[in-house]
Amino acid sequence: MIMEIRNIAIIAHVDHGKTALTDALLKQTGMVTEDFSMDTNALEKERGITIYSKNGSIFYKNTKINIVDTPGHADFGSEVERVLRSIDAVILVVDAQEGPMPQTRFVLKKSLELGLKAIVVINKIDKPAQRCEIVQEEVYELFLDLGANDEQLDFPVVYAIARDGIAKVNLDDHSTDLTPLLEMIIAKVEPADADATLPLRMQPFNLAYDDFLGRLAIGRIYEGTIKVGQTVIVKQPTGEIRNGKITKLFSFKGLAREEVAEATAGDIVMVAGLPDIFIGETICVSDSQEALPAISIDEPTICLNFLVNNSPFGGKEGKLVTSKQIKERLQKELEVNVGLKIDFDSSEYFKVYGRGELHIAILIENMRREGFELQVSQPQVIIKEEEGKKLEPFEEVTIDVPTLFSGAVIEKMAKRKGTIVKMDQEGDQSRIIFEIPTRGLLGYRGEFTIDTRGEGILCTRVIGFKPYVGQIEKKDVGSMISMAVGKTAAYSLDNLQTRGTLYIGANIEVYEGMVIGNVAKGNDLTVNAIKGKNLTNMRASGSDDSIRLTPPWELSLERGLEIMAEDEFLEITPKSIRLRKQSLSEVDRIRASRKSN
Ligand SMILES: Nc1nc2c(ncn2[C@@H]2O[C@H](COP(=O)(O)OP(=O)(O)OP(=O)(O)O)[C@@H](O)[C@H]2O)c(=O)[nH]1
Ligand SMILES: [Mg+2]
Numbered sequence: 001m002i003m004e005i006r007n008i009a010i011i012a013h014v015d016h017g018k019t020a021l022t023d024a025l026l027k028q029t030g031m032v033t034e035d036f037s038m039d040t041n042a043l044e045k046e047r048g049i050t051i052y053s054k055n056g057s058i059f060y061k062n063t064k065i066n067i068v069d070t071p072g073h074a075d076f077g078s079e080v081e082r083v084l085r086s087i088d089a090v091i092l093v094v095d096a097q098e099g100p101m102p103q104t105r106f107v108l109k110k111s112l113e114l115g116l117k118a119i120v121v122i123n124k125i126d127k128p129a130q131r132c133e134i135v136q137e138e139v140y141e142l143f144l145d146l147g148a149n150d151e152q153l154d155f156p157v158v159y160a161i162a163r164d165g166i167a168k169v170n171l172d173d174h175s176t177d178l179t180p181l182l183e184m185i186i187a188k189v190e191p192a193d194a195d196a197t198l199p200l201r202m203q204p205f206n207l208a209y210d211d212f213l214g215r216l217a218i219g220r221i222y223e224g225t226i227k228v229g230q231t232v233i234v235k236q237p238t239g240e241i242r243n244g245k246i247t248k249l250f251s252f253k254g255l256a257r258e259e260v261a262e263a264t265a266g267d268i269v270m271v272a273g274l275p276d277i278f279i280g281e282t283i284c285v286s287d288s289q290e291a292l293p294a295i296s297i298d299e300p301t302i303c304l305n306f307l308v309n310n311s312p313f314g315g316k317e318g319k320l321v322t323s324k325q326i327k328e329r330l331q332k333e334l335e336v337n338v339g340l341k342i343d344f345d346s347s348e349y350f351k352v353y354g355r356g357e358l359h360i361a362i363l364i365e366n367m368r369r370e371g372f373e374l375q376v377s378q379p380q381v382i383i384k385e386e387e388g389k390k391l392e393p394f395e396e397v398t399i400d401v402p403t404l405f406s407g408a409v410i411e412k413m414a415k416r417k418g419t420i421v422k423m424d425q426e427g428d429q430s431r432i433i434f435e436i437p438t439r440g441l442l443g444y445r446g447e448f449t450i451d452t453r454g455e456g457i458l459c460t461r462v463i464g465f466k467p468y469v470g471q472i473e474k475k476d477v478g479s480m481i482s483m484a485v486g487k488t489a490a491y492s493l494d495n496l497q498t499r500g501t502l503y504i505g506a507n508i509e510v511y512e513g514m515v516i517g518n519v520a521k522g523n524d525l526t527v528n529a530i531k532g533k534n535l536t537n538m539r540a541s542g543s544d545d546s547i548r549l550t551p552p553w554e555l556s557l558e559r560g561l562e563i564m565a566e567d568e569f570l571e572i573t574p575k576s577i578r579l580r581k582q583s584l585s586e587v588d589r590i591r592a593s594r595k596s597n
Contacts, residue, residue: 003059005192005266006185007066007220009083011111012093013101014072014459017123017162019050021093022069024165028178029058031254038069038255043365051362053079053206055218055268057252060182063191066252066268072103074460075356078297078339080107082279084114085295086205086220086268089189091181092118092139092155093162096130099138102398102461109146117152119184123160125171132159132171156188192266193222200224200232202271202283203292207336213248213272215335219283220268222292226283227262234274235282237294244283247273279338297338300353301393301438301462304360304561305377306330307349309571311580312485312511317573318373326350326367326374333363353382355462357442361558368557368574375569379561381439383468390468393438396421399448401456403430408451416440417469438462440472443562478524479565480517481581482510486530490547496527502552503579513584515568517552526586555579567592 010018019038026032037045044051050071057066068087070080084090090111094100100108111118120139122132136157143153158181160167167181168174204219226232230246250257250270263269274283280295308314308323315321320329330342330350339359343351354360357379364376384391397418399409403425409432410420418436425431441460448458480500490506502517510516510529519525553559555577560570564579567589571578583589 004063005066005194006063006089006189007087007192007266007268008089008091008185008189009053009068009070009080009087010091010093011070011080011084011107012072013095013098013103013107014049014074016072016093016095016098016101016104017160018072018093019069021091021121021123021160021162022056022067024162024178025058025067025182026056026254028165029060029182031056031058042369043362049073051076051079053083054255055083055206055252056255057268058254061186063186064267065182065185070107072107073358074103074106074462075354075359075362076339077103077106078337078355081110081297082205082295082338084110084116085293086203088116088192090116090118091121091185093121093123093160094135094139095127096122096125096132096135096159097127098400099131099135100142102396102459105142105146106461108142112143112146112148112152117188118155119181119188120155120157121160121162121167121181122157123162125159126161126164156184158184194264194266195223196225196264198223198265199285199289200226200230200283201289201292202226202269203295204277204279204281204283205295207277207279208270210272214275215277216250216270216272217274217277217283218268218270221263221265223265224285225262225264226269226271228260230285232274232283232285233287233289234277235284235287235289235291236278237280237282237291239291241287242276244274244277246271278335295338298355298462300339300341300355300382302356302360302379302381302442303351303353304379305346305349306352307375307377307569309373309375309573311375311514311569311571311578312584313509313571313573313576313578315373317575318368319371319574321373326372329367329370329372337363349377356460357558357561361561364572365557368572371574373571373573375571376561377569378564378566379442381437381442384465386465391465392468394463394466395436395438395441395460396463397434397436397441397458397460399430399432399434399456399458401430401432401452403428405452405456406430406432409448409456412444412447412451413440416444416474417472435463437466437469437472440469440474443474446559446562478519478522479515479568479579479581480519481524481526481586482514482516482529483512483526483586484528484530485511488516488529489532490549491533492527492529492531493549494547496529497550499525502550503555505549505552511580511584513581515579515581518563524589 055068068083167178201223202221204217206218208216251260282291339355341353417440418434422433500519
């Protein structure tokens with residue numbers, strides 16, 4: 001018997017509870033055990049965020065519901081975009097306190113444009129500061145604002161405590177599980193359009209890899225039936241074709257893949273046997289069939305260079321260090337990371353284009369965990385030229401802060417060429433929306449956290465390219481650079497820490513040209529950090545042991561990317577993150593700066 005199929009994606013702003021909801025749906029339908037979470041990747045677990053879209057399925061009342069959980073962070077927007085074409089409706093989760101946020105708008109806009117209908121889940125209704133009614137109103141306005149048609153505007157609403165696996169249709173209903181949401185899905189999401197009699201057309205939206213089977217494509221069958229052993233044609237959106245053969249076929253049961261002999265239109269399945277299959281291509285059976293519309297993904301906004309680590313400490317800590325190894329790894333990444341672009345033309349570096357600092361940072365973090373060593377240059381925004389005019393990407397930044405700190409935020413944002421679009425105050429909390437060139441925003445997050453004592457929330461959304469705004473002055477600290485090779489001495493650091501913030505503590509190996517801290521006032525400063533107390537001078541008071549250093553502000557990958565200057569490289573190894581000048585000796589630096597002026 002063929003079951004009815006419903007295909008849905010869960011979308012929302014970051015942290016509004018998509019994964020909690022997906023997990024609870026899987027648990028309550030008996031697909032996974034109690035302590036399971038869809039955030040299975042090591043980095044996802046560590047950071048408590050979703051990075052990759054993932055799909056699974058549940059069975060309810062003789063219906064198979066394929067569910068795609070998506071990430072909410074703006075940098076992973078392409079992970080959402082690529083799945084939206086393959087599903088029939090979205091569950092839009094909105095936090096009952098925060099209301100619609102920038103990424104709510106982004107993902108809803110993409111969904112509405114594709115003609116998808118939504119079920120709105122107002123989540124976290126257990127929060128003491130929930131504002132369910134107002135939030136519901138705001139969601140309606142957002143739909144209107146984004147040009148939803150009448151059918152889309154008529155969205156059903158479910159209230160939820162996703163964390164506890166509870167959903168209800170009316171706020172004062174009594175409910176102990178997600179049945180009301182499941183019923184809503186069955187009632188409101190149309191069964192997958194499934195004409196099994198037509199010739200096969202299937203489109204992958206995700207790729208996976210298996211040591212034995214090679215590349216796997218996860219996609220939706222739009223028409224027809226797919227069978228193991230079948231000869232197929234792969235058609236690119238441009239019309240080019242190649243031949244292939246399906247060697248294995250899997251359907252999803254919970255998160256497990258279940259080998260099947262055939263699958264029919266409407267379902268989401270995984271196929272093996274097409275070693276060069278790519279996202280957005282069409283798997284079909286005859287050249288006369290039209291390719292399915294391409295899956296469109298927004299353009300990257302920032303870029304930086306990846307290069308071999310040629311620092312004096314290069315090659316000591318990693319096992320994959322050559323240009324060839326880095327190139328192969330980046331080529332592999334391109335197959336699965338649809339928001340990424342890479343230019344391999346230069347012989348000295350690979351130019352990597354991404355959707356934001358976190359998008360790039362996750363790639364680098366994965367690489368260092370695999371044993372790679374590399375250097376990267378400062379992230380730069382992508383400047384376009386259109387009709388002789390220079391254009392740069394702009395972002396809308398939504399900031400929630402205690403009103404006490406709003407002055408400091410406005411001042412800093414103005415300096416970085418941000419302008420206020422809207423300002424609201426509720427109690428002693430303020431929400432300020434700015435428009436700012438991405439270039440101005442780069443490097444601001446760290447300062448924002450300090451300026452708002454960690455109590456502010458900042459989220460962004462790329463709004464497109466606008467005329468270039470000219471020079472932006474934002475860096476008012478210089479770099480403190482080691483002039484010597486050796487181990488840092490507490491005695492020297494004790495003096496140096498009065499000049500700025502140190503990135504390293506005592507007894508750390510440094511090299512000439514390595515950046516060991518910043519200088520609060522003024523330009524770069526070359527220093528000696530390895531000089532110990534002069535031991536022959538017996539009258540010198542105090543010993544190294546009595547020196548109490550302020551704990552260093554240690555560089556993480558993201559901090560490094562954020563604070564690094566244009567003439568620096570961030571050196572990344574499985575064990576260390578170091579910042580260095582591109583020119584290691586002071587003489588070379590002076591020469592280089594003369595040349596560029
Ligand atoms: N109070 C409360 N907390 C919840 C609820 N649902 C989820 N949370 C918490 O909210 C946090 C974020 O939940 P996630 O499910 O990871 O959010 P997400 O939308 O998947 O986040 P990203 O995938 O990173 O965008 C977690 O700490 C959850 O425990 C809820 O109904 N009430
Ligand atoms: Mg999640």
